[in-house]
Amino acid sequence: MSGIVTQEGVAAWLRAFAEAVAKNREYLTELDAAIGDADHGSNMDRGMQAVVGRIDGPSAGTAGGGVGALLKLVGMTLVSTVGGAAGPLYGTFFLQVGKAAGEATELTLAQWAAALEAGVKGVQMRGKAVLEDKTMVDTLMPAAQALSAAAASGAGLAEALRQAAAAAEQGMKATIPLIARKGRASYLGERSAGHQDPGATSSWLLLQTAAETLAAGAPAEVPGA
Amino acid sequence: MSGIVTQEGVAAWLRAFAEAVAKNREYLTELDAAIGDADHGSNMDRGMQAVVGRIDGPSAGTAGGGVGALLKLVGMTLVSTVGGAAGPLYGTFFLQVGKAAGEATELTLAQWAAALEAGVKGVQMRGKAVLEDKTMVDTLMPAAQALSAAAASGAGLAEALRQAAAAAEQGMKATIPLIARKGRASYLGERSAGHQDPGATSSWLLLQTAAETLAAGAPAEVPGA
């Protein structure tokens, strides 16, 4: 076995994502100012601060229930603190990943990839966006697909997460020329082209921090193994 | 007799005053902007345009009734078109001058001076301002007194009007250092000092145009006669 996703790894990932959001708060808000309403950075930061407060707070750990319970707590927290479009979307994402992850405290790469795919489906069910609508779906969907493909091809966890992050980055950048068809940016019509989507950008941070943290607890991989 | 005030002379005076106000409209408003609410020029202009419209309008002249009736018409017109502080004050001034002038179509200098004094009393009755409150009274009162004094000393009409205008000018300039105690400028307290009072300035135009027009119909005077 070339690496498993553990509950501690997931917690580390969430902390790293929160930190990345905090660091990129102004940047995300600036991207949103160009084609939205200049709040994506503060929305996500408010939400992820609340998430960290809960998973590291006094009542943390007492809940038990494995990776699934942890991620459902994250989803509920985002739903109730973020608001706007990002709240239900990221909230649904984590709720669905958590549901798919179930009560296990450790997941194989294949299980983890399937859980992510479920999360992306949740986002699409909630927001009805398809690829190239210039949303976070443009980042999340290719990333989840890359993860599944890597798992199917027998790649190790760290390598698979790297491939997912690379796909995420590509998807994020691909939003730049697009004309938005969903969310607030769609009011701009053609004037939305030429700007990178803020939600696609925060989603890239999500995948990037996953690559940096999720495989950390796993045994070192032999390249090419 | 060294000159009488005729109904035609009074009409010419009113036209000249209207013209002077129109020409100084921005100036009066600027003075009012400094210590009031920037409307004295437009208030007086609106009123005097209406006055000219009435005394030269289609129904003009049919009224009859001499100088008194003419000036009462002026007073009523100002009262109903100017508003603010200047409306009742100038309105009362002309109403009282008209009342004192009575039904005559010609007035001697002494009669005219007495009429003006009645006008000033009207202004004071209405506005309760005394000398040095930094108002139009500072122009009107010394002017009327100068006119009476000249009449008593046997001066001719033209000379008396010149002396009244000179007193008016002096009174107007004397408002500059004063701290306003009446009207809108009084809210400024000490900050009103250093500015010439707008109402005192329009009153100077009134006396100045009187000197230029009221004696015009009268026989030329022999200086010193």
Add this chain to the structure above:
Amino acid sequence: MKKLINRPEDAVAEALMGVAAAHADRVRVHIGPNYIVRADAPVRGKVAIVSGGGSGHEPMHGGFVGMGMLDAACPGEVFTSPTPDQMLAASQAVDGGAGVLHIVKNYTGDVMNFEMAAELAQDEGMEVEQVVIDDDVAVKDSLYTAGRRGVGATVLAEKICGAAAELRRPLAEVAGLCRKVNANARSMGVALTSCTVPMAGRPTFALGDDEIELGVGIHGEPGRERRKLASAHDIVEALATAVVDDLPFGPGDKVLAFVNGMGGTPLLELYVVYGELHELLEGRGISITRNLIGSYITSLDMAGCSITLLRLDDELTALWDAPVSTTGLRWGV
């Protein structure tokens, strides 16, 4: 200057035409001379209440014409007192035989024009009483100046006197109530930005990006002090302290608290102000038993607010609660 108007000189008249078109069921608008009267005027046997002043303070006064408040309002040009012929014609139109009360804000122009109107009305045999409102503590009261300005208390006086008139109280009593409201009310305002008079085309006064004018008048008259921009907490403290200390209001007093927007300030901020005021008064043992929050006596597009406190007793409270039906203030009917 950015305004939803056509020619500046037509703004007041066109707004009046809008009022006429909108509210024919409740008011009649007369143009030349300009005045607004309630549709059922004159009301037989009822004291008629007439007010007026320069335009630019809407909904005051035109928006307060109706059952339980004003019988007539006389709008002047923007920030310019109306003329006596307006007040005379309006008074004649609403006189129901029980006399007419003129509620006058204390500005030299308003006072003199209303005075002339009263003289003319009395000449015609009308019974007229006038009460001058002067509640603005930003201006020092003195016999030797124009005195305090009339601001927020005007709205309260019009409501309370209107209720008394509906109860068919006689003229002397209604006028007495008006004086009582004035005696028990104090106000002060603050500007965050200047207003812009349409005819002038530019802001009346210049205020730095980080400055406020404490004690501003509703025509943009200067106040007590120009200050650095401060928190709602500090601004309310400055306004409320000046108001409370002037009357003074003391522990055990019951008050009506009126937080008024100047025209350009949104309701969200007025509620922040009200929250601060509530806390401050509670700390001083003064209890708010009635309140009014909104933009009722405005200064065109000025951003800012004013605070008015009125000390209440049972009589004033009952009259405040009585039904009123105007476009600006309405309850109980």
Add this chain to the structure above:
Amino acid sequence: MKKLINRPEDAVAEALMGVAAAHADRVRVHIGPNYIVRADAPVRGKVAIVSGGGSGHEPMHGGFVGMGMLDAACPGEVFTSPTPDQMLAASQAVDGGAGVLHIVKNYTGDVMNFEMAAELAQDEGMEVEQVVIDDDVAVKDSLYTAGRRGVGATVLAEKICGAAAELRRPLAEVAGLCRKVNANARSMGVALTSCTVPMAGRPTFALGDDEIELGVGIHGEPGRERRKLASAHDIVEALATAVVDDLPFGPGDKVLAFVNGMGGTPLLELYVVYGELHELLEGRGISITRNLIGSYITSLDMAGCSITLLRLDDELTALWDAPVSTTGLRWGV
């Protein structure tokens, strides 16, 4: 940025505290999650009506809680949709056993959060219907985008559905009425200046001294066209023509005309706008049988206005006329 607030991040919560302090007789304010409910909630046997959205549009929605209108309002952060837990808790607090109607303005965030709230409520056995309002003709309607925004019609729908609920009409019927209002209403707005979001600290968009944004959204979203500043006549023509032609409204139609201020525009100007609108509609054979003029769905301190037309029939007219008792809208009681 000049605002009567303390820390920007506290503005919404402090305004809610102000509402709580001011109107304890008519509403209860709950903090964490934030919502406002009428003081007598739940009303047994009555359909409960819940709305909500970002703050900054006051008096909408909190000012419309009360008899004859909303049972609950859920305020989000400024211009940010509230969260499902607010809507769920509010719905639970007002459910009188006859079901709950959620009136939702069509913005992606609002729609999704209300959807999640409905799912949660239904999980708990509550009967919930949702109607999405999308009346802003400035945005092209399309299946492939977020669709038209919800603006002025929201206020009218809340009033009319509230009246139907008071008459104990069943949930399906009240929801149907809401859809009927939405189907018969169209709006468009104009900005003369940008709004400034407290947390952002500077204007949302830049507009030249001689420019206006035609078709602006209530969050400062871009409109159809940036234009040179124009007369009230021309601006009303642009707005009203777009609105009339969209439904379209035609000769013989009876309409409710709603002239709404964006927060920084004084009433005087709204009446000038109303006068122009009245004339334009008359010229097209459309008669205004009801009207509403004032700042009811605002965009913080934005200067500007919006025009909403609602085609009326006897049913809608009667429900509009029915008594309502909220701090923002009140008559008949």
